[in-house]
Amino acid sequence: MTDLTSVAKADLKPAILSIFSICCSLIAGGIILLVIGKNPVVYFGLLLARGLGSSLGVTESIIKMAPLLIISAGLLPCFSAGLWNIGAEGQFLVGAMLAGWAAPLLAARLPCPLYLAAVALLGIAGGMAWILLPAMLKARYDINEIITTLMMSWVAISLVTWLVKGPINDLSTVPAQTTLIPLKYRMPMIPCTRIHIGLIIGLAGLIGMHWLIRRTTVGYQFRVMAANKNAARHAGMNIARLTVYSLLISGGLAGLAGVSDVLAIKGLFQGNWNPQYAMAAIPLVFLARLNGWAVIPLAFFFSVLGVGGEFVARELGVPVFFVHVLEGLTLLFFAVSEYFEKKWEHQ
Amino acid sequence: MTAQSLVKLTGITKRFRGVVANSNVDFDLYPGEIHSILGENGAGKTTLMKILSGVHQPDAGTIRVHDQPVRIRSPRDSLKLGIGMVYQHFTLVPNLSVIENLTLGFEDGFFLNLKKARIKLRRISEAYGLFIDPDREIRSLSIRDRQRTEILKVLFRDSDVLVLDEPTSMLSAAEAESLFQTLRALRQAGKAVVLITHNLNEALAASDRVTIMRSGEKAAELSNEALAGLDKKAASEKILTYMFGSIPVSGAGVAAEDVSGDQPVVELKRVEARDSRGRLGLKHISFGIGKGEILGIAAIDGEERRLLAETIAGQQRIASGQLIYRQQDITRKTVAERFNLGISYITDDRINEGCVLDMDLAENTILKSYGQPPFSRWGILNRLKINSFAAGLIKNFEIRAAGPDARVRSLSGGNIQKFILARGLSDSPGLIVCNSPTYGLDAKTVAFIRELLINQSRRGTAVLLLTSDIDELFSVSSHIGILFNGEIVGLMRRTQATTEKIAKLMLGICES
Numbered sequence: 104m105t106d107l108t109s110v111a112k113a114d115l116k117p118a119i120l121s122i123f124s125i126c127c128s129l130i131a132g133g134i135i136l137l138v139i140g141k142n143p144v145v146y147f148g149l150l151l152a153r154g155l156g157s158s159l160g161v162t163e164s165i166i167k168m169a170p171l172l173i174i175s176a177g178l179l180p181c182f183s184a185g186l187w188n189i190g191a192e193g194q195f196l197v198g199a200m201l202a203g204w205a206a207p208l209l210a211a212r213l214p215c216p217l218y219l220a221a222v223a224l225l226g227i228a229g230g231m232a233w234i235l236l237p238a239m240l241k242a243r244y245d246i247n248e249i250i251t252t253l254m255m256s257w258v259a260i261s262l263v264t265w266l267v268k269g270p271i272n273d274l275s276t277v278p279a280q281t282t283l284i285p286l287k288y289r290m291p292m293i294p295c296t297r298i299h300i301g302l303i304i305g306l307a308g309l310i311g312m313h314w315l316i317r318r319t320t321v322g323y324q325f326r327v328m329a330a331n332k333n334a335a336r337h338a339g340m341n342i343a344r345l346t347v348y349s350l351l352i353s354g355g356l357a358g359l360a361g362v363s364d365v366l367a368i369k370g371l372f373q374g375n376w377n378p379q380y381a382m383a384a385i386p387l388v389f390l391a392r393l394n395g396w397a398v399i400p401l402a403f404f405f406s407v408l409g410v411g412g413e414f415v416a417r418e419l420g421v422p423v424f425f426v427h428v429l430e431g432l433t434l435l436f437f438a439v440s441e442y443f444e445k446k447w448e449h450q
Numbered sequence: 451m452t453a454q455s456l457v458k459l460t461g462i463t464k465r466f467r468g469v470v471a472n473s474n475v476d477f478d479l480y481p482g483e484i485h486s487i488l489g490e491n492g493a494g495k496t497t498l499m500k501i502l503s504g505v506h507q508p509d510a511g512t513i514r515v516h517d518q519p520v521r522i523r524s525p526r527d528s529l530k531l532g533i534g535m536v537y538q539h540f541t542l543v544p545n546l547s548v549i550e551n552l553t554l555g556f557e558d559g560f561f562l563n564l565k566k567a568r569i570k571l572r573r574i575s576e577a578y579g580l581f582i583d584p585d586r587e588i589r590s591l592s593i594r595d596r597q598r599t600e601i602l603k604v605l606f607r608d609s610d611v612l613v614l615d616e617p618t619s620m621l622s623a624a625e626a627e628s629l630f631q632t633l634r635a636l637r638q639a640g641k642a643v644v645l646i647t648h649n650l651n652e653a654l655a656a657s658d659r660v661t662i663m664r665s666g667e668k669a670a671e672l673s674n675e676a677l678a679g680l681d682k683k684a685a686s687e688k689i690l691t692y693m694f695g696s697i698p699v700s701g702a703g704v705a706a707e708d709v710s711g712d713q714p715v716v717e718l719k720r721v722e723a724r725d726s727r728g729r730l731g732l733k734h735i736s737f738g739i740g741k742g743e744i745l746g747i748a749a750i751d752g753e754e755r756r757l758l759a760e761t762i763a764g765q766q767r768i769a770s771g772q773l774i775y776r777q778q779d780i781t782r783k784t785v786a787e788r789f790n791l792g793i794s795y796i797t798d799d800r801i802n803e804g805c806v807l808d809m810d811l812a813e814n815t816i817l818k819s820y821g822q823p824p825f826s827r828w829g830i831l832n833r834l835k836i837n838s839f840a841a842g843l844i845k846n847f848e849i850r851a852a853g854p855d856a857r858v859r860s861l862s863g864g865n866i867q868k869f870i871l872a873r874g875l876s877d878s879p880g881l882i883v884c885n886s887p888t889y890g891l892d893a894k895t896v897a898f899i900r901e902l903l904i905n906q907s908r909r910g911t912a913v914l915l916l917t918s919d920i921d922e923l924f925s926v927s928s929h930i931g932i933l934f935n936g937e938i939v940g941l942m943r944r945t946q947a948t949t950e951k952i953a954k955l956m957l958g959i960c961e962s
Contacts, residue, residue, distance in 0.1 A: 320820050320829045326809070327817065333803040336765060337795075338818045339785025 120440045121390045121401070127440075128432035135428065141421055149418060154411030166298055166368070167406040170195070170360040172305025174384040175391075175398045177356025179312040180322065183393050184349040185329030186241070190252030191357040191381035193259030194233045198226035198358025200263040202365040203281035203372025204271040210288040219290065223362050230358020231351045233259060238350035242343035248350065260377065267374040279374040290367035301363035306399070308356060313395025325349055357381065382427065383409070386434040405430065454517055456481050456642050457502065457533070457611060462511035464497055466863075471497040472508070473666045479611065479642045484633055486645040486653035489663035490693060490750055490918045495646045498663070499613050503535040504528040533611040534604025540596050542588045548599050549584035552606045567606075574605050578635045594625045601632065612636060613644040618652060630656045648750055650686055650693075650957050662692040669693065690953045694920045713777060714738030715912035716762070716793075716881050721771035723761045730769070731757045733936045739881070739912040739929075744903065746915040746927030747938075750956045752886075754933055755916040756798065759885045762914065763795035764788045776880060789818050792880035796870060796887055798916075804870045805858045812840040812854040815873055839876075847872035848898075864895040871899060875906055882906060885916040900926050918956070920949055934958050 133143030154160050174191050181188050188194075202222050209218050237251035264279075273282040290299045316322035324345050328335045335342055360380065365372055383405050391397035412426035457479040464472040472494045479485050487495045500506045502513065504522040513520055515531045522528045525535070542551045553567045568584060575581050580598055588596060597617065604612050614633075618626040633643050633656060647653050653660050654677065662669045670692040677685050717738040725731030731754060739745045749755045760766040762773065764785035773781045780788055789795075797804045805814045816825045816836055824835040840854035849868050851861055858866060867887065874882060884903070888896040903926055907913050916933075917923055923930055930947045932940040932955040940955045 318831050318833075320826050320831060323813070323816070323820050323831060326813075327806055330808050331802070331806045333799070334806050334817060337785075337797055337803045339764060339789060341784075 116444075117392045117394075118397070120444060121392075121397070121437065124390070124436035124440050125404070125433050127436040128429055131432050131436070132425070132429045136421070136425075139421075141419060146415060146419060146421060149415045150408070150411035152411075153414035154407035154409075160407075160410060160414075162297055163410045164403065164406040165302060167409055168402045169299065169301030169305050169367070170364050170378070170380040171384050171387060171402040171405060172309050172398065173301065173360035173363060174357050174381055175388050175402065176305060176308035176312045176395070177353035177360075178384060178388045179309070179393055179395055179398075180316055180325055181349045181353035182388055183316045183322070183329060184325035184345060185332075186346060186349055187249045188234065188237075188252050188350055188353045188357075189249050189385065190234070190237070190254075190256040190259075191353065191384060192377070192379060193252070193256030194230035194354045194357035195361040195381055196256075196259045196263050196377065197229040197233045197361070199361030199365045199369075199376075200266060200271070200281075200372050201229040201358075202226045202362040203284075203369075204266075206284045206288065206366060207282040210284060215288070218288070219366070222366060223359060226358040226362030227355040228358070230354040230356070230361070232354075233358070234350050234354030235347075238347045238354075241350070242346040252350075263372070264374045267372060271372075273371075281372045284366065284370045286370075289370065290363065299363070299367035301360075301367050304359070304363060305402075308359075309395045309398055312352075316393070321345075321348070379427075383430055386430050386437070389434060390437055455479065455514070456516065458514040458517075459498070459502065460512050460514070462498060462501055462508045462513075464494075464501060464506060464508050470666050472501070475511070475663070475666075475668045477661060477668070479644060481610065481642050482637055482640045483658045484637055484643045484645060484656055485659045485661065486647055486657035487661050487663060488647060488650065488653045488689065488693065489669075490648055493663040493693075494666040495648075495663055496615055497666075499535065499615065499644065499646055502528065503533060503613065529607055529609070532607075532609045533613065534607060534609035535613045535615070536597065536600045536604060536617065537615050540600055542596060542599060542603075544589035545587060547585050547587055548582055548591075548602075551588060551599060552584075552603050570606065571602065574602060577639065578605070578632055580605075580632060594621060594628075597621070597629070598632075605636075609641075611642045611644065613646070615646045616648070617645065618647070618649065626652070650689055650959070654685060654689075660689070662689060664693060686957075686959060687950070690950065690957070694949065694953050714740045714774075715776060716914075717774040718762070719772040719774065721761060721773060722769045723757055723766050724769055725753060725757055731936050732761060735761075735771070735933075735938055737931060737938060737941060739914055741910045741912060742907050743929060744907045744913040744915055744927045745929045745931060746917060746923040746944075747931045747933050748917060748920065748923050748952055748956050749933035750918050751933075752798070752918075754936060755885050755918070758933060759795060759797070759883050759914075759916055762881075762883050763793060786818075786821070790822070792878075794874040794879035794882045796874045796882065796884035798885035798887075798889060800863070800867050800870050805866060807859040808857060810855045810857055811844065811849075811851055811861075811869065812837045814858050814869070815840045815843060815854075815876075817873070819877070843869065843872040843876060864891045867891060867899065868895065871902060875902065878909070879911060881912045881914065883914045883916070886918070887915070888919070888922060896922075920952055920956075923952065924949070932956055 129147065133147070136143040136146055154164050174195065178188060178191065202225065205225050206222050209221055213221060233255055234252060237248050237255055240246040240251055241248040267281060268279040271281055272279055290301060292299050293303065316325060324335070324340050327338070328340065328342060328345055332342065364378070369376065387398060387401050387405055390401050408426045408429060412423055415421060416423045455478045459475065459477040462472050462475045475494070475498055477498060487498065489495050497506065501508050502522070504524045504527050507523070513522060520531060522531065543554065546554070549564055549567055549571060552571060553564065571584055580602055582595055582598055582602065588599065591599065601612065617629060621629060636643055645653065645657060658674045660672045660677070662672070672689070680688065718735050721732060721735045722730055723732040735758065737745065747758065757766060761768055764783060768781050772779060775791060775793065780791065801807065805817065819825055820831070824832060826832060837854045843849065844851055844854065847868050849872065850865050861869065871887065882903070887903070888899050891899070900922065903913055903915065915922070915926055924944065927944055930942055930944055930952060931938050932952060934955060935958065
């Protein structure tokens with residue numbers, strides 16, 4: 104009995120810390136709103152009403168979870184290996200761009216399931232290709248992957264913008280974009296809903312990665328490497344190879360998230376389109392403390408913020424970015440709470 | 451010595467995770483003297499000086515500077531008290547110039563006043579004969595000049611006490627001599643110098659007083675007058691007994707069984723390897739270990755021991771030569787391949803390398819065997835098997851831990867070492883390489899571990915024991931070798947060895 108309660112306590116503590124930091128960020132966000140002359144009660148009230156209060160809002164929020172879940176699934180093994188892929192945004196865009204370009208070309212030529220798989224694989228390959236260089240630099244020369252992945256993101260943003268204005272631009276339309284994918288070639292829906300199967304992919308990926316990290320030899324090596332590199336070297340683990348693997352997984356899944364968004368929702372790739380899901384996924388995975396199960400409710404919460412924020416932006420004139428401010432604040436308070444947790448542990 | 455002491459340490463005790471690094475050590479220092487602290491690696495020399503320089507806090511004991519009791523909480527505190535440290539690994543900023551490095555952390559006000567600094571540097575340089583171009587970037591300097599800059603950095607802060615940690619380890623003989631001249635000039639000027647070294651000749655040549663440490667304790671203190679009465683040979687012999695203790699040469703140890711005629715289990719043929727600085731750290735190493743033999747290799751230098759161990763276990767690349775294990779050339783095999791062939795390596799760095807402190811015992815038991823059944827199949831771990839195996843190790847090796855899911859961090863140093871040995875011995879290896887397996891442990895655990903190694907060899911395992919502990923060497927090994935300056939300088943049966951012979955070879959004292 105005491106065993107059970109202690110386990111529950113051990114599991115509960117991180118949850119409490121995450122919830123605590125979310126509450127703090129909402130309070131701090133409220134103060135910011137007051138300062139810029141908006142009523143925080145009205146803002147948060149509307150935000151929750153729009154994001155959660157109607158079936159439309161809830162459905163939208165759930166749809167928006169898909170890219171967050173897929174990107175987070177990729178970040179799990181890489182963060183667990185002590186590697187920081189901060190450039191999932193770039194990998195996402197490359198995957199999305201490739202999907203927008205290839206889907207109209209392949210749609211009519213391949214049977215549907217094969218076509219979907221081909222586009223998905225292409226997007227995964229694109230995301231992996233985009234992280235390959237940082238991964239190799241890290242593995243070979245120990246060059247900080249935080250910097251290189253972030254820089255590669257900026258390159259990706261410019262690259263896809265250029266591609267979509269030139270080589271892969273659909274000239275029959277005025278804006279710079281790829282050819283619209285006909286509705287029947289979009290990603291299938293979960294039966295009886297408007298929610299596309301990206302959600303299932305995200306959930307499966309997340310749980311799969313959660314399992315990989317804890318129950319497989321590869322995941323074990325990732326964790327040893329993160330906890331003690333000297334021990335990993337001493338035990339003969341191939342640190343260079345593990346580094347490349349974990350980063351490739353994360354890049355590939357970010358690319359897949361791009362594919363899912365283009366194939367299911369956008370239907371095409373546009374030059375100035377950058378939803379910055381990665382910027383939400385990174386704090387998300389931290390808040391979940393690298394636990395795949397915990398990512399799910401947090402992803403839902405972040406989606407509600409995102410969807411609600413968009414609606415409220417139109418009604419109250421608070422910029423959409425304010426949601427990013429809230430996300431950033433959450434991470435900040437999380438760091439603070441972790442600091443105090445460590446301090447208490449030492450006492 | 452009637453003068454007032456500059457620094458006085460009394461009853462200093464410091465423990466790290468169950469290892470007693472310093473036990474009730476007294477140390478004092480007077481102006482105008484060079485005081486050496488002599489002892490083998492791990493004797494507690496550096497810990498003592500790190501306490502003086504504020505890097506570590508003592509668990510017990512007092513520090514007095516200028517006869518005032520003080521608490522030194524950080525290196526900054528110790529600098530303020532006029533105590534400066536020159537570490538074995540330098541702490542200069544490589545892409546700044548000499549003068550910028552000297553003024554670093556010492557800026558009065560916001561703007562750098564390099565002009566004033568230059569004048570001060572010239573004054574110091576002239577006073578002690580330490581000339582250096584103030585505008586050269588550190589990375590373009592030789593090792594000697596970097597060390598010179600480190601010393602200048604300490605003097606620049608008007609320190610009275612200069613502590614040098616193994617300062618000659620990277621210098622040539624001529625460079626070392628010029629360093630000693632500088633130290634003598636400092637002594638003339640009334641500064642106090644502490645020289646941490648494991649080199650006996652150096653300690654005798656340069657210092658006024660020698661404190662000898664052994665296993666964290668102060669073994670003796672010899673003043674210049676005491677040493678002056680003896681000739682050099684007698685003095686070094688006297689110091690040797692303090693450094694290593696007097697050990698009965700015959701008796702206590704187990705008799706080595708002679709298993710000759712067999713092919714050796716492992717054989718090194720003219721093996722060479724490079725150390726972390728890219729120099730040839732092992733030169734033409736050749737020896738073999740037969741079934742059931744325990745070859746004890748004594749080396750005073752920790753890095754050399756480690757290099758040899760890692761060369762055999764596979765973490766270090768072999769630059770040239772051949773490594774044969776059970777008639778198979780394994781020179782190019784990886785760590786994992788060698789482990790799977792039955793080579794088990796017990797590292798000397800049990801905390802930082804031998805285990806993952808923040809994982810539980812069960813997960814640590816598979817650190818090297820995670821890829822093997824029954825612990826995993828098709829890449830999927832079997833937690834149940836791992837747990838029951840870990841529970842078995844805990845029981846059979848009397849490891850004091852709450853259970854397989856206890857974090858290694860919660861174990862004492864001795865129990866961590868027992869655990870690492872248990873893991874290393876569990877699947878009856880053909881060769882065990884162990885580096886300083888009992889360093890810093892209490893007597894009971896030491897006896898337990900030595901017994902383990904002897905029992906293992908009786909089952910036919912070849913054991914390579916690397917150590918600087920002569921007591922251990924004699925009580926465990928059947929054969930003894932000595933590694934000095936990267937070379938095997940002696941190889942003999944234990945019955946042919948004497949403590950004195952081994953100690954002299956370890957310290958590179960040639961008999962003439």
